[in-house]
Amino acid sequence: MSAVLLWVVCPVENAQPLLSLVPRNGRRGRSCKLSSTGVSAACSSAVAHPSRSSEERVYEVVLKQAALVREQRGERALDLKKPIESDDMADWNLLNEAYQRCGEVCAEYAKTFYLGTLLMTPERRRAVWAIYVWCRRTDELVDGPNASHITPKALERWDKRLNDLFQGRPYDMFDAALSDTVAKYPVDIQPFKDMIEGMRLDLRKSRYENFDELYLYCYYVAGTVGLMSVPVMGIAPESKASTETVYNAALALGIANQLTNILRDVGEDARRGRIYLPQEELARAGLSDDDIFRGKVTDKWRNFMKGQIKRARKFFDEAEKGVGELNSASRWPVWASLLLYRQILDAIEANDYNNFTKRAYVGKAKKLVSLPVAYGRALMGASDLAKLVVR
Numbered sequence: 001m002s003a004v005l006l007w008v009v010c011p012v013e014n015a016q017p018l019l020s021l022v023p024r025n026g027r028r029g030r031s032c033k034l035s036s037t038g039v040s041a042a043c044s045s046a047v048a049h050p051s052r053s054s055e056e057r058v059y060e061v062v063l064k065q066a067a068l069v070r071e072q073r074g075e076r077a078l079d080l081k082k083p084i085e086s087d088d089m090a091d092w093n094l095l096n097e098a099y100q101r102c103g104e105v106c107a108e109y110a111k112t113f114y115l116g117t118l119l120m121t122p123e124r125r126r127a128v129w130a131i132y133v134w135c136r137r138t139d140e141l142v143d144g145p146n147a148s149h150i151t152p153k154a155l156e157r158w159d160k161r162l163n164d165l166f167q168g169r170p171y172d173m174f175d176a177a178l179s180d181t182v183a184k185y186p187v188d189i190q191p192f193k194d195m196i197e198g199m200r201l202d203l204r205k206s207r208y209e210n211f212d213e214l215y216l217y218c219y220y221v222a223g224t225v226g227l228m229s230v231p232v233m234g235i236a237p238e239s240k241a242s243t244e245t246v247y248n249a250a251l252a253l254g255i256a257n258q259l260t261n262i263l264r265d266v267g268e269d270a271r272r273g274r275i276y277l278p279q280e281e282l283a284r285a286g287l288s289d290d291d292i293f294r295g296k297v298t299d300k301w302r303n304f305m306k307g308q309i310k311r312a313r314k315f316f317d318e319a320e321k322g323v324g325e326l327n328s329a330s331r332w333p334v335w336a337s338l339l340l341y342r343q344i345l346d347a348i349e350a351n352d353y354n355n356f357t358k359r360a361y362v363g364k365a366k367k368l369v370s371l372p373v374a375y376g377r378a379l380m381g382a383s384d385l386a387k388l389v390v391r
């Protein structure tokens with residue numbers, strides 16, 4: 001513990017300059033620096049066996065994560081009543097402050113999600129904040145105002161920094177909070193490494209040949225979030241579901257969110273030279289990159305979009321099956337995120353599929369209605385929800 005905090009106050013000499021989180025409205029402009037050489041495939045388990053489908057490769061990661069949590073589930077609940085095993089009050093205060101700052105970033109960047117976390121136990125809530133901040137900073141590397149300066153080397157440094165924080169050597173306060181979190185919960189490093197791999201992909205790739213390729217990208221940048229979060233949010237002690245089922249649902253929510261994000265941002269991404277839609281599917285629909293750059297809503301486009309939206313909804317359906325298995329106090333933010341993000345798909349439909357120049361968003365009124373609905377669902381466990389569906 002002391003070691004953790006020592007690194008907070010005395011970061012290493014040659015550490016990379018600290019990344020600063022900029023205000024939400026000060027960002028944008030994903031770098032389009034494409035390099036044909038790119039970076040070599042990382043040693044991530046999801047890329048280790050390129051002959052199998054992305055889904056199979058990602059499922060291996062799911063099984064590994066599930067096994068880690070299963071150990072904890074079967075044995076004992078984590079003793080979180082005594083959060084810091086140190087008598088040193090200064091360490092304790094610094095760590096609390098680090099978590100507090102994670103909470104502030106979270107409140108600034110994701111208000112609704114932050115609200116949702118307030119229902120969680122204080123220990124879990126702050127751990128989720130720490131994960132959120134690390135994810136947000138990682139995304140900022142390729143999506144923030146300094147994105148054009150980000151090179152594969154910078155991502156290598158970020159990766160090294162991740163290794164260090166997992167070994168109790170954080171470089172700054174945000175890292176210290178995460179370092180503490182990963183020491184307390186059965187959180188594995190793999191999904192974090194895979195998210196960095198997703199950022200590498202964004203530096204070198206701006207087209208996806210088929211859904212298999214896109215699926216892997218979505219896993220890297222968003223499915224990983226689900227896998228990181230479950231060990232902290234916890235599975236309900238009364239849940240009868242297998243741990244893999246819950247992880248699968250978490251993965252599905254990440255994929256669903258990212259697919260939705262891609263469908264919402266087609267025009268914006270195209271203006272940065274990026275097309276995340278599967279090329280083979282576009283061609284089958286009689287569409288090309290030029291149609292996207294032109295940005296005209298045609299019947300071909302509407303039909304194509306209908307198929308894409310249908311697929312994203314299937315992932316949301318898959319995710320729904322797992323939310324009720326989470327600890328009851330953790331369900332609200334998850335339901336809220338699921339309901340709100342899924343409504344973006346409805347908004348694309350309401351915009352008559354014009355995702356070239358019209359941004360699909362969920363209005364305040366709809367958001368306000370969704371929160372109590374999410375709360376109501378969060379009160380129900382998986383078996384209660386299943387009964388509701390049967391009747």
Ligand SMILES: CC(C)=CCC/C(C)=C/CC/C(C)=C/CC/C(C)=C/[C@@H]1[C@@H](COP(=O)(O)OP(=O)(O)O)[C@]1(C)CC/C=C(\C)CC/C=C(\C)CCC=C(C)C
Pocket residue numbers: 113128131132133135136139143221222223225226227229230246247249250251253254257258261319320322323326333334337
């Ligand atoms: C309760 C809850 C939602 C917890 C997750 C908290 C958390 C750690 C979030 C991190 C999100 C983040 C900053 C990811 C970095 C990459 C990224 C930006 C992905 C996109 C998110 C949307 O962000 P935004 O709309 O701001 O996009 P722009 O950057 O503006 O383009 C993503 C679309 C994906 C985020 C993925 C999730 C929130 C997955 C959540 C899944 C779970 C929490 C698992 C739930 C468990 C079960 C059993 C269903």
Ligand SMILES: [Mn+2]
Pocket residue numbers: 139143
């Ligand atoms: Mn982003």
